Amino acid sequence: MLEVKDLVVTYGGITALHGISLKLQKGQIVSIVGANGAGKSTTINSISGMVSPKSGKILLDNESLITKPRKIVNRGVVQVPEGRRIFPSISVYENLILGAYRIKSKKQTEKSLEKVYSWFPILKERGNQGGGTLSGGEQQMLAIGRALMSEPKILLLDEPSLGLAPLIVLEIFELLQKLNNEGLTILLVEQNARKALSISDYAYVMETGRIVAEGEGRLIMDDPVVKRAYLGGTE
Amino acid sequence: MNMDFILQQILNGVSLGGVYALEAVGFGIIFNILKFSNFSHGAVLTICAYIGFFISTHIVSQMIPALVITAVLGGFIAVLLEKLVFRPIRIKKRPLTYFFVTSITVMMIVQKTFSALWGRYYFPYPEMMKSAVTSFGELVVSKIYLMMLAITAIVLLGLTIFLKKTKMGIAIRAASSDSWAPALMGVDTDFIISLTFFIAGILAGITGFFLGMTYTVTPFIGELMLKGIIAAIIGGMGSLGGGVIAGILLGITESIIVAKVGASVTPILIYLSIFVLLLVRPQGISGKLYAVKA
Ligand SMILES: Nc1ncnc2c1ncn2[C@@H]1O[C@H](COP(=O)(O)OP(=O)(O)OP(=O)(O)O)[C@@H](O)[C@H]1O
Ligand SMILES: [Mg+2]
Numbered sequence: 001m002l003e004v005k006d007l008v009v010t011y012g013g014i015t016a017l018h019g020i021s022l023k024l025q026k027g028q029i030v031s032i033v034g035a036n037g038a039g040k041s042t043t044i045n046s047i048s049g050m051v052s053p054k055s056g057k058i059l060l061d062n063e064s065l066i067t068k069p070r071k072i073v074n075r076g077v078v079q080v081p082e083g084r085r086i087f088p089s090i091s092v093y094e095n096l097i098l099g100a101y102r103i104k105s106k107k108q109t110e111k112s113l114e115k116v117y118s119w120f121p122i123l124k125e126r127g128n129q130g131g132g133t134l135s136g137g138e139q140q141m142l143a144i145g146r147a148l149m150s151e152p153k154i155l156l157l158d159e160p161s162l163g164l165a166p167l168i169v170l171e172i173f174e175l176l177q178k179l180n181n182e183g184l185t186i187l188l189v190e191q192n193a194r195k196a197l198s199i200s201d202y203a204y205v206m207e208t209g210r211i212v213a214e215g216e217g218r219l220i221m222d223d224p225v226v227k228r229a230y231l232g233g234t235e
Numbered sequence: 236m237n238m239d240f241i242l243q244q245i246l247n248g249v250s251l252g253g254v255y256a257l258e259a260v261g262f263g264i265i266f267n268i269l270k271f272s273n274f275s276h277g278a279v280l281t282i283c284a285y286i287g288f289f290i291s292t293h294i295v296s297q298m299i300p301a302l303v304i305t306a307v308l309g310g311f312i313a314v315l316l317e318k319l320v321f322r323p324i325r326i327k328k329r330p331l332t333y334f335f336v337t338s339i340t341v342m343m344i345v346q347k348t349f350s351a352l353w354g355r356y357y358f359p360y361p362e363m364m365k366s367a368v369t370s371f372g373e374l375v376v377s378k379i380y381l382m383m384l385a386i387t388a389i390v391l392l393g394l395t396i397f398l399k400k401t402k403m404g405i406a407i408r409a410a411s412s413d414s415w416a417p418a419l420m421g422v423d424t425d426f427i428i429s430l431t432f433f434i435a436g437i438l439a440g441i442t443g444f445f446l447g448m449t450y451t452v453t454p455f456i457g458e459l460m461l462k463g464i465i466a467a468i469i470g471g472m473g474s475l476g477g478g479v480i481a482g483i484l485l486g487i488t489e490s491i492i493v494a495k496v497g498a499s500v501t502p503i504l505i506y507l508s509i510f511v512l513l514l515v516r517p518q519g520i521s522g523k524l525y526a527v528k529a
Pocket of ligand 2: 040041082158
């Protein structure tokens with residue numbers, strides 16, 4: 001469904017991605033794991049159109065996806081950014097409404113809103129509060145809810161577990177699995193490799209702008225090299 | 236001081252303050268989204284004071300249509316400035332001081348050009364309703380001031396509804412805290428920034444028209460925007476509502492002081508009190524303290 005081929009991205013003189021390739025099939029959860037600065041966010045931002053690649057291809061259903069961010073959203077590929085990026089200057093409700101920016105029909109916006117509220121009842125309760133007043137976990141839920149407002153086909157998540165308590169992380173990951181069961185395709189970027197791999201159908205391991213290992217989630221968890229480097233030794 | 240005197244000055248002050256409020260919002264809305272003090276707002280205001288004169292003397296002499304045309308043109312001039320001048324700076328990710336210095340340069344160019352070309356001439360707006368007055372008991376109010384006040388109220392109300400109730404309005408408010416992320420929601424950030432300039436330009440157009448109509452049109456009329464900037468600062472940068480309240484308070488204070496001690500001392504007193512106010516309460520009325528400024 002989504003395919004990245006030989007993607008090269010540079011920032012000024014620095015090459016952040018040295019030609020990476022990956023694939024995402026419909027209905028899968030695929031994760032990209034790797035240490036700080038490996039190029040995970042750069043990959044996800046290229047797919048979202050926030051970074052222009054120097055060379056390589058990004059294809060959605062065999063059509064190029066290298067275009068403006070808003071056109072990518074229109075094609076159903078939506079990102080939940082690193083650090084959540086909740087807008088503190090507007091209310092929780094308005095954050096969600098902004099998520100439905102591309103949806104013109106009021107009725108459809110209402111429908112999306114009901115659906116998101118059913119996933120995250122807390123957001124309905126907090127509707128009138130400023131986005132900045134939420135706790136970290138609630139902000140992550142808002143960030144995911146906001147992305148779901150436009151009814152994406154593919155959800156890209158950049159480190160959703162960042163800075164959250166283990167229990168909240170568990171909740172978020174369970175939710176991602178539920179969303180996936182309902183048909184949402186997910187590309188998950190994580191430093192929390194063990195968690196990510198445990199829910200993934202397929203995974204890529206990145207290191208300084210290259211993919212150094214790939215395989216089915218559970219299999220790659222058992223790879224001794226990956227284990228040593230990313231999973232903090234044996235368990 | 237008798238009651239009528241005070242009421243009279245409050246009425247005058249509110250209409251004058253309404254103009255400051257419009258300036259404060261036009262200035263503040265750009266500050267919120269791009270974080271720089273946009274002195275080119277004064278340039279648009281100046282150009283519009285002249286345009287308003289031209290339109291009301293040569294095209295339509297009724298106030299409302301002339302005002303609407305001027306305001307819309309003001310919007311387009313501001314968008315043009317944004318695209319020609321500010322967008323290149325933004326794309327190159329220059330520091331905020333570039334925006335600031337450029338906006339002052341734009342203001343100076345407009346001021347000097349108008350001085351050279353038309354500085355020697357008078358541009359009186361048509362009489363319109365200038366001389367008409369209404370009286371409420373002892374109070375005498377010029378109809379033009381009432382009209383200005385009504386228009387200001389309608390414009391500010393309309394803008395509030397736009398910013399609160401429409402997706403574009405929400406996007407403008409969201410972009411003022413984070414200009415990167417809205418694109419992830421499918422927002423066309425360049426368009427949103429142009430739209431913000433359009434709104435600011437409309438406000439500059441209205442203020443230019445009002446000032447041209449009530450004062451004399453000169454190349455330096457844009458400097459009256461300083462009061463709007465002061466209102467924005469007193470109101471608390473980043474809070475449009477605070478700017479409106481501060482603008483109106485400033486207008487009332489100014490009217491009372493002018494009536495009591497005369498026009499020449501007033502600015503000194505006003506600026507001194509602002510100085511003191513900002514020492515005592517640097518966050519302004521609204522209480523938000525913004526760190527990024529230029
Ligand atoms: N806007 C930028 N300008 C210049 N260099 C950048 C920029 N963004 C990222 N980089 C560099 O590109 C490389 C990859 O960064 P990226 O943010 O993609 O890594 P990451 O895997 O997401 O790391 P983290 O886990 O810390 O989020 C790093 O060396 C980083 O310093
Ligand atoms: Mg990252």
